Amino acid sequence: MTNHATPARSSAELIRVEEATLAHNYHPLPVVVARAEGAWVEDVEGRRYLDMLAGYSALNFGHRHPALVEAAHRQLDRLTLTSRAFHNDRLAGFAEGLAELTGLDMTLPMNTGAEAVESAIKVARRWAYRVRGVPEERATIVVAEGNFHGRTTTIVGFSDDPDARDGFGPFTPGFRTVPYNDLAALEAAVDHTTAAVLIEPIQGEAGVVIPDDGYLAGVRELTSRAGVLCIADEIQSGLGRTGTTLAVEHEGVLPDLLLLGKALGGGIVPVSAVVGRRDVLSVLTPGSHGSTFGGNPLAAAVGTAVLDLLRTGTYQRRATELGRVLDAGLASLVGAGVLAYRCRGLWAGVDIDPAIGTGRAIGERLLHDGVLVKDTHGSTIRLAPPLTITEDELTAAVESLAKALR
Missing domain, CATH: 3.90.1150.10 (Aspartate Aminotransferase, domain 1)
Structure with missing residues (x-):
């Protein structure tokens, strides 16, 4: 032959x-x-x-990693995708594990980090209109200079990196940019239209920029006092990288929405998540948001195995x-x-x-x-x-x- x-x-x-x-x-x-x-x-x-x-x-x-590869192999032999049109037997345990790990209530499963950020932006805006009482089409989100939250058109619109931004406009309005690590500037930018503050606890793409001690706690205090959401993008900084499960733990901060990705898929499948308070994520209703692959059983099985590794400390x-x-x-x-x-x-x-x-x-x-x-x-x-x-x-x-x- x-x-x-x-x-x-x-x-x-x-x-x-x-x-x-x-x-x-x-x-x-x-x-x-x-x-x-x-x-x-x-x-x-x-x-x-x-x-x-x-x-x-x-x-x-x-x-x-042997435990993650084994989890993927085991799931590949059973079920890989149903879409969210049906339930699957792996997603409940994954969401339950994320709630336990983070101290938050509910999970919106997605695939990529940028999808998690985009989803959080949608959730924050709907929450601002339906709960905070911001007039329709007026919601703003405060972000930081030097940020990197992904490469979709909405996200690069509030980036100040010319390589990511140039030639891709027009951009989505509704974002205010302030210097990173500057609480006074952040407070000045928050007003009656503000839905949320979106921040990286450590700015990775900018060169692993670490804010001053007290900055993250200050962001949490400010957002709580103003009645706006605190969104922590832990897609790079989270899941053990900085010595704690989440980087916000270095200052004892619990955000309203937490964005996870990258390591959540164990380097095997793309998995991301918006994890948050029940009263915030509950603004989503059937048909208002979705993802064909978000929460698929293969991703949930690998993600659950990742959570098992993190539980050991x-x-x-x-x-x-x-x-x-x-x-x-x-x-x-x-x-x-x-x-x-x-x-x-x-x-x-x-x-x-x-x-x-x-x-x-x-x-x-x-x-x-x-x-x-x-x-x-x-x-x-x-x-x-x-x-x-x-x-x-x-x-x-x-x-x-x-x-x-x-």
């Missing part, structure tokens, strides 16, 4: 085909990943790399303990190619001296040394390894960074 198996293609050939056949909305590093496990990936030619990005925190539990503790190792390692590089850094748990933004190179250039040097990172905003790189990384692996990554800076 003739063997018609497709011959293996090289990394260079696969990159050439992608360049010719894919829209150029990304500029990936020249590595073609074919296999992965834990904190390591392997390219087509068999070269191994330490993954210090973890899918922008989608892979908090590493590549192919192991990953939160690892992020805290290894975060100290990462912080100390980066501190040693300040003045030796690093201008400044910000670190919370296993998440860091590192500002490279432009005289040494751009963030992209440093990423390419690290690639050649077997370490994967991602640049943002010129000379900043982000580090967000899987929470399963070992101390030796983390130390080796910091040593590779030191070498790249030399």
